[in-house]
Amino acid sequence: MKRAFALLAVAVFAIHSAGAVLADDVLFRIHGKDGSHALDVTASMLGEMDNHRFKAVLPGGTGTVQEVSGPLVRDLLKAAGLEGSKVVAKALDGYEMDIPMSDMTDFDVIAATRVDGKPLSVRDRGPAWIVYPNVDRADLKDALYEARSVWQVKELIVE
Amino acid sequence: MTMGFSPDGSFLRDAGKKTVILQGFAVVLTCILVLLFTDLARRYRLLEDGIRENALWSVFQLDREARTLSFQLKDIVRDVEPGPKKIKDLSLRYDILYSRINMLKDSRFDETFEHDPAVREALLEVRDKIIGYASLFDRIQSGYKPTDADLLGLNDQVETLVRDTGDFLISANNHFSTARADNRDMIIRLEGTTALFLSLLLASVVFLVVNLRRQLKVVREAGRNFELMAEELSDAYKAADAGNRAKSQFMATMSHEIRTPLNAILGTAELLELSDLPADAASLVRTIHSSGEALLEIINEILDYSKIENGKLELELRSVNLKALSKSTLEIVRGRAEEHGNRIVLDVPEELMVPYVRTDPTRLRQVLLNLLSNAVKFTRNGTVTLRLREFVRDDVLIVRFEVQDTGIGIDEAGIAKLFQPFTQVDASISRKYGGTGLGLTICKQIIDKLEGELGVRSELGAGSTFWLEIPTKIAEVISDQPPAARSPNELANLPSGHVLLVEDNAVNQQVATRFLERLGQKITIANNGVEAVEIARRERFDIILMDMQMPEMDGIQATRRIRAEVPDVAPIIAMTANASDDDRRRCIEAGMVGFESKPITLKRLRHVLETHLKPGDLPAAVEEIAAATPAPVEEADGFSEARRNELIEALGEDVFNELVETFFEDAGQIMESLQHALGGEDAILIDRLLHTLKGAAINVGLNDVADLAHSMRDSKPTIAGVEILNDRINAHRRLLVA
The missing domain is CATH 1.20.120.160 (HPT domain)
Known part of the structure; x- marks a missing residue:
């Protein structure tokens, strides 16, 4: 088993020089304000979930339209059994942003883990990136939603 | 009338021009202002633009991540045996740093520094360094345990990186500060320009308002001036009109004054013609008579014209027999036509559609007479035709008269002048044929008043046709026929007698005389009772008409004297304005056989003559006449129209x-x-x-x-x-x- 993992890791490394992601590594964690209902999201868990896929322009990126995929944030919160009025997205570098819960219900906001079919590494501002479908809905291409599009997401805290 | 209009007018035009220029100026200024504002807004947005701030933030974060990496690396180097957790954290820090430099590479951030080679170079250097560590970290992530030498070497490299990122941050900050300062200066300059244009616009608006106010004032003044001028014109017109009226009035009065003695001259001439005169004297008297008549005609025309000019032409619509009117009118000119060797022809349909129409016979006759006398006057040895036609146009009955002659004719220029007052076709006409030149003007006015049309068709040398068309209405056939038609009957039935008219008042004398003449009687006038008795003694009369109250001797006394002195005296009939029973009684006592109330009417007079010129039925007549009452009269302003x-x-x-x-x-x-x-x-x-x-x-x-x-x-x-x-x-x- 370990060999298999090693092989897989080599293979992943061979494809992505940006760094390997193991199936059971915790990508990011979801929990309530008091730490309850914690859910560690792993790559294998994502493999079992409905992954949403749409075109979007990533803020602070190249400015081109890219195909992103990942689970809907609302599905993740449901899976964790979390309810609240807002989601606080925390990034690896300590950046924090409050996202109202209505965004999650009104729009198909995803925690993107793949861009153009490739998994996002930390070097590519992974492991997860909050993305709004701003190509289908032009009104989402706005400074407000760009600010809420947090990258290198490490934690989603529901309050 | 000095209005000073020309300066006002030019000022108005000037003001108008100024306004147009100012408006153009204001439009240009507004356009410039809009452009300036757009530019200003764009620059503000640029200043506010997040790109610069983001870029600086990114550079700052890059520096921070580099320092964090350096800090953790130092911690690991100090540690004798660093745990795998620490190594993993270090690797994560590197990945984050890597993502930062990637971001700077991916995004438009490096474009921001494109124009600043120093900053760009610093960026490239930092990037190369960070990417340079990738091979080591890739290996660490695939499970390689870094040696102390690896870590120490990395530590040295990261220390220089931290210095570089620090320098990069400072140079980027300097770059942005300069750019921001430049932009600020530009904005301040733009604000200055905008303020300048704004004040210019304001000034032009103020000018516009002032100019408009001045224009308004001038327009108001011009309006007042126009009003004043209109008033003055109206006054001038009134004055001119009054002058004209006074002139017409004077003409009318003069004509009147002339007519009275002229009538006397004519009458005297007529009397002279009747008396035995030597041949040369008779010819002279005839000249006086004909000249007098010509003068009378002219004066009548002038009088008519002035009446028309004063608007005193009034119509009196009556039922008129057109055929009879045509005939009698033509009769009047027959004599003169024959003098000129002219044949006159009456062309009237055998049966008229409408024998009686409603119109003013006096005026219509006047017009026809004028046209006919013109035709006769200007034709020698030719034919003058009076034609009558009737037709219906637009449901209105139109009567058309034509007076056609074979005379000298009129050319086109002449026709144009024809209906103007005081003009004749040419001066030679008035020398040769005479006339006032008013006749046709009067005709035109009368026909206008009758709402008809008067026209002429003519050719020089080939004769003229004057035509007139008047709209009329069908009139009832009246049993009381027009006087023209009645006259022959009156004369036919009445025996002619010799009447003594005793009357002191000139008017009454004239009226009675005219009536009696009309009834075909021979008349002798006595001016009072004394004269009456004298004349009655001398001559024999068939009837005596006696006024009651007279100077010298009144009617009763005169009757008594005549009856006493003249045997087999004619019937004496009283004529008086006193219609009391007492008067009647006194009349009959004095021996009168009849009693007539004044005013005497033609009808009553005719009846009296009919009764008393046939001897034998006197008593009945007395009764009848005595019972007769004066005809009822309609009055308007105390004046009896009837x-x-x-x-x-x-x-x-x-x-x-x-x-x-x-x-x-x-x-x-x-x-x-x-x-x-x-x-x-x-x-x-x-x-x-x-x-x-x-x-x-x-x-x-x-x-x-x-x-x-x-x-x-x-x-x-x-x-x-x-x-x-x-x-x-x-x-x-x-x-x-x-």
């Missing part, structure tokens, strides 16, 4: 006018005498004067004057009463004598 119409019908308008004139002359004398008599308190004289006035007034239809005079006879007349009477007479004089 009486007037009767007189005009019987005597013609001219004679009527003369009668009225005579009446006013007499009345003037009577009033004068009355004033004298009032002073002398001669009651009998006063009564007689009032009676004479009453009789004369009633004769011409001035019933109110008659009534007033009558009422004054009952009470003792006062000076005030006489004044009122005088006023009344003068009022009528103004109305009736043009």
